[in-house]
Amino acid sequence: MASSSRQAVTAAFRGACRSSRGQWQPLNQQFQALRIQDSVPGATRCISTEIEQPTDYNSIRAAAEIDLTPGASAVERLANARPVPVSPSYFTRMPKFNDRFLALERLARTYGNLPRIPNSHVQHVAWQTLEDMKLSLGERIKSTEFARCLALVKKLHTIHPKLKPRAVKEALQPFKKEVQPFKVEKKEVGVDKYGRAHAAGKRKSSVALAWLVEGTGEVLINSKTLPEYFGRVHDRESALWALHSTDRLGKYNVWARVSGGGTTGQAEALTLAIAKALMVHEPALKPALRRAGCVTRDPRKVERKKAGHVKARKSPTWVKR
Amino acid sequence: MPPRLNILSGFRALSIQPRPLAQPCVAAQARRLLATDTTSNNASQIQDNNFNGVLRAKMEAFGQVPQEEPAPPAMSENEMALKQLQEAAYGLNTYDPEVHGHKFGVPALPIAPDMNHKRRYDTVVEQVTKLLMRDGKLAKAQRDMAMILNHLRSSPAPKINPAKPLIPGSPAPEQLPLDPVGYLTVAIDSVAPLIKIRKYAKLAGGGRALELPAPLHLRQRRRWAFGWILDVVNKKPSRGSGRGMFPTRVAEEIIAVVEGRSSVWEKRNEIHKKGTAVRANVFSSRMKGIKL
Amino acid sequence: MVLILGVNFNEHKLVKKALETFYALGPAKSERILAKYCIHPRAKVGTLPPKTVTALTAELSTMTIENDARKIVQDNIKRLRDIGTYRGRRHAMGLPVRGQRTRNQTETSRRLNRVERRG
């Protein structure tokens, strides 16, 4: 009986308190900003913009349960009850955003003087964009305010990670995108149980995968020997340059797969792949290999053709008259 | 395990008296001697016996069973720790990749300049090859270049014409065929012009260009010289047929240059003569305010 | 110089090409003639033994080539003309016979198409 009447009351206020007795549930969704305040004599209306509540939304709780003990007249008490917003932002155009913003400002005031790390060392984070934020909060957020907010977020993000308070971390969490593209973990590279090191290399539009194992200097590329696969000696030298420049020819066997592009691209893709695989076997060779020009991926590609041009840059012949 | 052709492998069985070492590079070698298993190191943990077994099976499939090497005992963690302690006693950083990150020694840095794969050929050879190239066919140009060098190598030693002296410091003519790259360099550098004639349009009055000598740097000089050689070559008829004829003609012209028979020498003299003649224009009043 | 069917040929000329200079003797027929007398396709006129040259001349003289072949063509055209066909008329006018356009490029027909056709 009691519970049913309670439900009736909360339904009347469109509240969202679904709790069982003795347990405070966090209120969510759009009704959580309302709380039911007992009209106790002497109670003041909360009008300050400073809310005494902590910024943590999980800790926003509904008002004390309405006492429906038989002593007091339920109807009487109910008649005195009235909804009061949890946050004064309720009366603004974008209450949730404003609450977050205010919380951030408070944090910035508190922790703004903590030591920071230079921007170059900060971990890359994909922040939510204005559109993302609008969608997730369902509010019409102004771009200028969002920009100010994001600046604050980024400032707080540069606090030294060892000193960063938990509150800050938690406050920044909702500003991050759900999928973090920068958070790709590097694959563990190493020699597998058969003694092979595997690496990939690219050049122009060729892709090479190379497996390197200690051996007698045999090379198989797409199941052909080196001279069968590369007719040009220059290309053969290119392909094995990492081994050649470190005097490792004859000490490793190479098994490789190459695809795409032409002979030069394939040979130099192999250079990179074999160099990377060699560095797995022998990390100390990296400086030598870098000087041999084997470590850097050559980023040059064929320039795309443009509209209105015959080739990438060539214009159609044109005479004024 | 593949057979090691390393002399160091012979010393593996020897015990090493530890001795304080001063230089890390020596220490690296010492570590190499201490290691019983060449395949084991921190970077690549491939010391299980499974690896050896599989590799051996593969080698047998290839039909090349290596000489039996005493099976390296797997190094226990304790031993490794002891070894690291020992290294620390030498004053080494036990995690230094210079010490541990290699199997056959690290090449001395900086490595030789021709060990960079972008600069693997001699500079003159590289430049001349690019000048030989037509329609972007670099592979053909390189084959031509190789044939030119072979032709220079297999033709008789040139007879130097004293009236057309080679560049000072060039080797004796009998030496030239043994070093075809040097041969080519000597030929090109000998006929390379020192200057070119630069023209300033309409400055000489009457719409004529004002000519001034301008110095050339080494690469430019070689380009001019080889351009002249190519001009001559393209006009010569070939005596045979087939793809070896163009390089033959180029090589013959290079020999002709060294022997002083080539018309390229005249071009060089011409441009030098003209350069000295137009030197008067350097201080011409018309050149006032013009940056050289 | 070698004389085949009254025509003098340079010794360096290919036999096959020499044969093809005769009217109505094309690549197919010349190949067959070569095969018949066991002359390899790259043989030069100068290398032919006199016996073969005589045989070739005899062979050619039995074939309808040159004027005989021309005569046949001319007869055919004449017949068309006499019947009064469209094709005959086109031949006489020196215009294309087989329905080609005549807006431009009728050079070949202007050169060749006539009643007393020569080429």
Add this chain to the structure above:
Amino acid sequence: MSAPNSLRCLLRPSAAVPRQIAAATWTPSPWIAPFSTTPGAGKAGTTPKKNVPKPKAAAPRGVGMNPTGKKQSMKKFKKAQGAKTAKPPLPGERKAMRKRIQLSNNNALPVEGLAELEPGTMLNPKNIGTMAALPGAMQDNLRSLEAFKATQFWPMFRQPATLIRSETVDLMNRMQSAASKKETLRLVVTGERITGKSLLLLQSMAYGLQNDWVVINIPEAQELTTACTEYAPIPDTDPVQYMQNNYCLKMIQAIRKANASVLSKITTAYSHPELPQNIPINSTLLALANAAKEPESAWVVFQALWKELMRKGAARPPVLFTLDGLPHIMKVSDYRSPAFELIHSQDLALVRLFSDVLSGATSLPNGGAVLAATTRGNAPRSPSMDLALAQREAEQAGTELPKPEPYFKGYDLRSEEVLKTVSVMKLKGLSKVEARGLMEYWAASGIFRATVDEKAVAAKWALSAGVVGEMERVNLLTMHP
């Protein structure tokens, strides 16, 4: 006056003028400044002019040498002006130039301690990995047999030499045992491109020449079958066979030149009435070979010679018959019969002669060897030959025979029949020991300039996978010698 003087600054001293002379006649002329260079132009008057040729007059003006300096242009794409004055090459001259074979190069260093090839050198397994020079007389013989090819790297060295590899020793030992047992060694040499097939034939010919065999060689089988030499039907043959007189004459002359010493020791045992000139019994085979003077009689003479060589009995040497370019005779030729049908290569008499010996249909009564090498360069596809060789290889290895494609119609049964019982030797890459021997020879000849050590051998071996022709390309046809 300043112009000529300053021009001197751009000249350089004559290399020919000894320093002392220049110093002795030194006069403090204004134009011999420390930086000046001089007497090169010959105008200085300080040099002894005796041997100095007069410098050419100033560049001819007017012949495209205009004062505006247009001559300086280095236009990339200038129209080829051609040779206006030079007379055009005679017919065949350009081809002769292309096919020219130069066997020595006086610039290359002579190799110390290079052993000459001796009759037993290639039989001894100890010699594997060493080089052996071809003696001078044998060079001429091999040259007349056309054993050398223009694409090989002979002009780089002082003297032609070959590498004795394990296959060489194997083949020579088999040839020797065949000769001693009076059997016929029938063998096909195969392998990938430039694995040394033609060179192995050359070595076998060298062995034959040194051990008093009669060596017959068909250097390019394609010359027989691509319809570029004369042919004529042989009367009274069924099916009709064709003789190739011109080629036959060339071949007899090569045989006569190369084997003169052997042929002059053997005498004829038959009378040959069909020959154009009377060769009495007991005249030398050399005289018999000399009877071929005209193409018309070449085939008859060759038949007579062959008959003499095939006579069983004492005082007849073993015969080596080699052919390069097997796929060319394993197909229908480009010749046509009088009925305008393509003639099968096996119907050409010379080819038939060779393939009969190769297939074992006729055997060499005095022992000997018949060797054929496949070619991978300019070779027609011959699926039957590929299949037959693969089957023979599988037989030798004891594995399962490859089967013919059931729906493929391009097989040529006559060719397969020829290769039914031959043995196959497949050439592969060199071992590192052999590679090292080769590279040491190159280094000694002054071509390979780095030191030959384990590292260098491993490097070049890796780049070429040990294939001998690729080794040559990597080391001898390179931009960084």
